[in-house]
Amino acid sequence: MITVDIEKKLKAYKGQQVLKIARQFPVGSITKIYGPSGAGKTTFLKVIAGLIGPEKGKITFGDAVWVDTDARINLSPKKRKVGFVFQNYALFPNMTVLEHLRYASPNDSWIARLLRIGKLETFADHKPEYLSGGQQQRLAILRALATKPKLLLMDEPFSALDPEMRRILIKELRAIWNEQGTTVMIVSHNPQELGGFTNQELYIEGI
Secondary structure, three states, rough: OEEEEEEEEEEEOOOOEEEEEEEEEEOOEEEEEEOOOOOOOOHHHHHHHOOOOOEEEEEEEEEEEEEEEOOOEOHHHHHHHHEEEEHHHHHHHHOOOOHHHHHHOOOOHHHHHHHHHOHHHHHHHHHHHHOHHHHHHHHHHHHHHHHOOEEEEEEOOOOOOHHHHHHHHHHHHHHHHHHHOEEEEEEEEOOOHHOOOOOEEEEEOOO
């Protein structure tokens, strides 16, 4: 179980707001996170990943304490070992598709499987600038999967994909997550695009 009970200040056009989340996420669950722009959806993912810290609260993953502001505990992102798909992809411009995946995993058979899932086998030696937006987005997803994380955080991961590619990819992803028992949280500005893909939802509206 992942338990989150945090408060984080947000800068918004209405002035300062506070993101308050108190929620439990079962291991293996897939949660759709949605809400208005500026409510703190991306911030929430970054707090869980350890990329930014909350002003107050606690985050635990099973028996491990990731954050406890009272006890001054804040585990580093490296120690949390979370997979993160960034909205802007955050790809390395000088690395090919294959190099991105090998940077994350030394397992060649696993990498070959990821390339097949993302339909990027024939683009393995291409750098990001020679990929379409949809191909870059798929690479960002594959790179996050490459480490076989127990928790995967995804920020608008399917926005650049056409409906058919999204449907095919989601089917493949679900199979992997079921196989590995991955817990997944997905931020989407268009919750309908996820269809029945998720089994939980979290609406963030800000305060």
